[in-house]
Amino acid sequence: MDNQTISQNFRKILSRYVNYRGIDIVLHLKDGSIIELDKNRRIDGDVVIKNGKEGVVARIELANIRKADFFAA
Numbered sequence: 706m707d708n709q710t711i712s713q714n715f716r717k718i719l720s721r722y723v724n725y726r727g728i729d730i731v732l733h734l735k736d737g738s739i740i741e742l743d744k745n746r747r748i749d750g751d752v753v754i755k756n757g758k759e760g761v762v763a764r765i766e767l768a769n770i771r772k773a774d775f776f777a778a
Contacts, residue, residue, distance in 0.1 A: 716767060720748050722775050729776040734769050 722728050723746055730742040732753070740763060745756040753770075755763040 712767070715770075715773075716748075716751075719753070719767070719770075719773055722773075723748050723753065727778050729778045731774040731776070732765060732770050733772045733774070734765070735771045736769070740765060 719730075722730060723742070726744050730746070732740045732742065734740065740755065742753070742755050743757075747754050747756070751767045753765045753767065754761055755765070
């Protein structure tokens with residue numbers, strides 16, 4: 706598989722699980738940081754948006770994500 710196919714597969718899987726509120730998602734970014742997404746999240750194009758009480762807390766480009774872990778809540 707080439708990188709574009711892997712990227713499309715990753716986007717499809719991540720999009721599916723972002724919409725399930727019973728799944729906790731932890732993103733590992735290429736810069737080494739780790740972001741745990743709470744239940745108030747969504748995908749807008751190539752960006753994962755983490756929302757908080759004050760509005761958008763973080764915007765994470767899909768290209769910056771190294772891997773994602775999914776946990777049943």
